[in-house]
Every structure is written in structure tokens, then in C-alpha cells.
Amino acid sequence: MSPTMHDVARVAGVSIKTVSNVINDFPHVRQTTRLRVMAAIEELGYRPNLSARGLRSGRTGVIGLAVPELRQNYFAELADAVIRAAEKHDLGVLVEQTSGDRNREIAAVTGAGRLRLTDGLLFSPERLGQDDRHLLSNSFPFVMLGERMFGGPTDHVTMHNVSSAQAAVEHLLAIGRRRIALIGAHPDQREQVRSADLRVKGYKAALEAAGLPLDPQLVRVVAPWHRENGAEAMRDLIASDIEFDGLFALNDTLALGALRALGDAGRRVPDDVAVIGFDDIDEARFSIPSLSSVDPGRDEIAETAVQLLVERINEKGDEELPPRLIKPEFRIVARESTAT
Amino acid sequence: MSPTMHDVARVAGVSIKTVSNVINDFPHVRQTTRLRVMAAIEELGYRPNLSARGLRSGRTGVIGLAVPELRQNYFAELADAVIRAAEKHDLGVLVEQTSGDRNREIAAVTGAGRLRLTDGLLFSPERLGQDDRHLLSNSFPFVMLGERMFGGPTDHVTMHNVSSAQAAVEHLLAIGRRRIALIGAHPDQREQVRSADLRVKGYKAALEAAGLPLDPQLVRVVAPWHRENGAEAMRDLIASDIEFDGLFALNDTLALGALRALGDAGRRVPDDVAVIGFDDIDEARFSIPSLSSVDPGRDEIAETAVQLLVERINEKGDEELPPRLIKPEFRIVARESTAT
DNA sequence: CTGAAAGCGCTAACAA
DNA sequence: TTGTTAGCGCTTTCAG
Helix, strand or coil: CCCCHHHHHHHHCCCHHHHHHHHCCCCCCCHHHHHHHHHHHHHHCCCCCHHHHHHHHCCCCEEEEEECCCCCHHHHHHHHHHHHHHHHCCCEEEEEECCCCHHHHHHHHCCCHHHHHCCCEEECCCCCCHHHHHHCCCCCCEEEECCCCCCCCCEEECCCHHHHHHHHHHHHHHCCCCCEEEEEECCCCCCCCCHHHHHHHHHHHHHHHCCCCCCHHHEEECCCCCHHHHHHHHHHHHHCCCCCCEEEECCHHHHHHHHHHHHHCCCCCCCCCEEECCCCCHHHHCCCCCCEEEECCHHHHHHHHHHHHHHHHHCCCCCCCCCCEECCCCEEECCHHHCC | CCCCHHHHHHHHCCCHHHHHHHHCCCCCCCHHHHHHHHHHHHHHCCCCCHHHHHHHHCCCCEEEEEECCCCCHHHHHHHHHHHHHHHHCCCEEEEEECCCCHHHHHHHHCCCHHHHHCCEEEECCCCCCHHHHHHCCCCCCEEEECCCCCCCCCEEECCCHHHHHHHHHHHHHHCCCCCEEEEEECCCCCCCCCHHHHHHHHHHHHHHHCCCCCCHHHEEECCCCCHHHHHHHHHHHHHCCCCCCEEEECCHHHHHHHHHHHHHCCCCCCCCCEEECCCCCHHHHCCCCCCEEEECCHHHHHHHHHHHHHHHHHCCCCCCCCCCEECCCCEEECCHHHCC
16 A cells, blocks of 8 residues: 555654644644655655545545536537636546436536535536526535526526627628528527527627518527538528528537538638637637637636636635626637638 | 435434445345435435545545647547546546646656546656656556557557558558658657657658658658647648648648648649548548548547556456557548548 | 544444 | 444644
């Protein structure tokens, strides 16, 4: 077995408490003692046992991040940002993939399984919705991400979906586009609070503000938001012979798929069709043509979410803050796909 | 505090040991007792404390995965696959990003910090090399990934770099290309065992087998393997006025950047230049044109790596297997960028 | 400033 | 088949 604090104490000729004091940077340790202890630690190659520490202190130093799947660029970049942010707080990140499986999302929020080992959870649902709020509680440090559930008992970091989508469409209008298609609307009409619906709302608001009619034929239902589906929706749209000169795709992946289908069909971007996506994933900068997009403030979302979670973890039982809802600033990133 | 086994035992009217037996699916528990215990667990919302279990059993049920950064598609897809594979063994995955920082890679292999909480580590180095083998030991369950360090004391899952690179170039030769450029060679000539050098070796082998000369001007040094660098290398190559009709990019990200630069310069792919990448990331299927690539067997790499790690974790002290080196089969994936 | 000792929640001998 | 009990390695009162 690896050495314990007792071993270190014995080698350094001090008590186990002193070793603990040194490790935890407690102030009242004489310098010579400290050095002696550190030498012993070095000599033995001692590493604290985090399970024991976790058991004793009630903290593991690890937070959980539950996302649908890392294969999706948006989540990979989110996870990247979250891990970096957690690091600043000296926290590790246990990544759980729910794979768009409702039961696994339920398991994640109700604290079953592995995530019990964590001090708190960042959760980005894909299947749970507004009706599942009863599953949430504020007894475990928890920060909601995304826009599938609002008004729960926990902190929530999300984005300005409506206004940023509206800004995206206004960007297309500003370069003279009038027949703007949208791909990525959600099939299920009953659900209201989700990225798709909110972004569609922004789309409609922009058209209305510009005094343009809403042509339902230009609004295409697509789910899930994968490249192939974006390409397929665009092929359908082209095949349907409906006229359009602009496209707002509800995320970049859809937009990239659509770009592909437009290219195949010989439509030039942006000349024939100007395209804007949503998320501003890395890839948007390097597609051909490069893709205009909405940066929803992903890095800030990650940093804020971790920050809120840390506050909840450190919260004393009595001082309970009410749930907070935070939306970082967004930004329209104009690239070639909407160049004039 | 959340309920403990004692609470459950009290409510169920049994001893703590019986609760433990039920939780761990031990055989010798009467059915009625089992039911009573399970009811109590349900009633109290009891969840085992994994820190305590970890302390007692020496197992946390979590493995570590150390990669450079999830932002890179290849690693996001690898992490995705690893998490899925780990799940089958009922293991969680703590993801650590080393961000191409040598010291953080050293910290990861030497078991400093958070990764102490894990039962084993999958490690994909970017900065550590052959000379750092002394940092490795086989005392902690560990599986090496990638091709920066060979011959260490641990299991290692890697890929057929040379032969698959050779196959990629032969694919270009087979469609009649004769002036094949390579981008992504590594600047440092001293280091031998790394993806870049191995793939360059495959490139040379293919040319030699075809009786073609090696033109050093066609081999471009690029690091790191990011899109922008791929685009830049291609712009340089085009600007240098050297003739070429094929391109082997040492990874897909470079290839996608190069595709971009080729498009900008008005060179048609595959007509003017046929392009093949390496890794077969998702994106390759959806670029314009779609990108031919080498699938190095990523899913199998992930599954095998987790499998080997689990074996090491379960290994009794006495039966030590010698280090194993495993290379899954590769596959050339032909798409539009090398269509005839 | 340092030491002694209790106990976090669980598992696994050993007893009954 | 079930109960009792001794720690796993650490933090943390409380004394000294």
C-alpha cells in the first residue's frame, strides 16, 4: 500500500496532526517542523488519500457534468470550458453522458450512481422538460444549464435565446434578405420552453418588427440537430421550390449540414443564400464559406456555472440564497456566409 | 445529512450488515428481509456514500482520462467513446485536460492531484516523450494511449500509424496522383516516435514502393495540428508555386483547414488536388467536399483501453501480466475528396 | 505550537 | 441467514 500520514509522521518524528497541518497549509507550524514534514512526504512519495479526506470532510473535490454527448461539438466545447473553470477552483470534473436517454437524465438529477461521488452537479438536460421540475431539489448543490427547464428551485445559467435569435435574423435582414428560412424548429408543439421554440420566437419577432410576413413553408422542423439532418432539411427545402435568400439555422451543426446541401445544389453562399447559425463552435470559423453565428457566451456560461456551483457548495446551511437565473451577453459573429 | 446504512438498518429492523448484503447483492439474504431493506432504502432515499466505500474497499469506481483538450475533435470523440466503454464496466470517468502543458502531464502520470481519486488512468500524452518513460511505473493501473512513448512498463493501446499512413498515400496513388504533398510533419528532428514521424514514414514508404521520388519541398512542417495551421501551410504551399496534385494531411483538422485554403485559392478538390486526412472525425463526412480519411479504429481503441485498465485494476498482486501493446485494425474511408 | 483520540460511512472478518 | 465489530486514512476538537 501507499504510505499514509502515519508513515510520514513517523519518518518526520512528529504527530499525525502536524502532518495534517502542513498538508492543509495551516498557519501555526514552525518552519523547521514544516520542512522536516515536507522532506518526509517527498521521501516516501506520500499522496493524501482522497477517499478518506472525502469521507471525513464531506467534500470530494469533484463536480459532475452531465451532458447528452461529447460528440456534439457544442458539448465538447462546453465540457472543455467547464473543466478549465473548475480547475481554477481546484475541482475535478466527472463527465457523465446521458445520451439523450430520459432515464439516465433522471438518474443524474436524482443523484443515483456515480455522481454521488461529487460535491455538486452541472446538468444540461435534453429529454427532461418543464414538467419534470419536481425531480429537482435544492438540497444538493446543483446548477441547471440550457433552456429545457425554467423556474426550478436551483440556480440556472442559460442564454438570451429570444433576443439573440432575433438579432441573428436582423443581421440577415440588414444585408437585404427578405425570404428567410429557418431550420431546426421542434416537432412537438406542446413544449414551449426550449431552445428551438425560443429561437423560433426570436425569428418571428424579427420578421414582425421588419413588417415582413411569416411564411410557414420557410420554417422547417428538424430534430435532432445533427449535420445530416440539417443537410436533409435543406435538400427538402430546395426540392420544394420555395424561394428563399436567407437561412437561420438554429445551431451551427445544422447550418454546416445545410451549407453542404446548398453547395451540392449549386446555390452560392452568401450570394444566393446568406446563412447564419447559432453557438459559434470552433468549426464555424473554418467551414467553406466560414459561417456567421451567434456566440451565446459559452465561456462565460461555463465560468458562471462553476462559480455558482462553488458558492452553493460552500453555502452554510442557514444562509440559503434564492435560486438565481443568469444569462451572459451574446454576440453576433459575422463571417463570410453573411458577407455583403 | 443524508441517511446512512445505520438509518436504513434501524428502519428495516435489521443490522447494518444485512443492509450491506442487500446493497451489494450478496446471495444469502432471505427474500422477505431483502424486500424490507429495499423498502427502507426507498423510504429514506438512502444512497451509499462512495467516499466511505472507496476508503474501505480501495476502489472508487472512477477512472481518469487525461487528454490534451476536448476542444480538439479527436479527443472529444475519444472521450465520448471512453465514457461509453467505462459505463459498461460501471465506471465513471474523471476527465483531466493537460492543455499541452508538460508539467500537467507529469502531474497526471505521477498521480498528483485529483486523479488520486481514481482507480486507474488512461493517458494520452502530447508533451511527454520517449525520454520520460522513467516517470511511468506499473504500480498503479495505467494504460498509455497514442504514440509518444513506447516500450514503457504499462499497457499501451495505439494504432498502426505507419501502415495506415502508407495505405492512405497508396489510396492517392491509386487514383493517379503523383505529386503528393504532406502537411503536418513535426519540426523537431530528434524525436522519432510520434504520430507525425510514423505517418511521415508511411508516406515515404508508399512513395518508395511506387518508385516515386521524395520531394522535400512537398513535405511541410506544421505544429500544432490545428485548422488554422493547416490552412496556413496550404496557403504557403500554393504560394510557393510547387506543383502538386495530392495531399496527405496528418490529421483531419489539418486537412479541413487545407481544404479551406484550397477553396480560397480556387483549386478544385478532388479535380486539381485530391485530399486525404487521418482520424476520421465526424466532421469529415460533412465538409465540402466530404473528406477521405483513415479510421484508426477509435471506438476499438477506447473499448480496448478500458478493458485493459479494468483487467489491471482487478489484477491480484501476484499474477502480473507483462505490458501489452495493442493496435486495432485501421480502415481507409474514401469520400469525395479523393473521388475519381 | 503539537499530540491524542474520536469518528466520518462503509466493508468484511468472525460469531452467533 | 444475520449480527458484531474492527478498522480504511483522514480531519478535527480538545488538551497539553
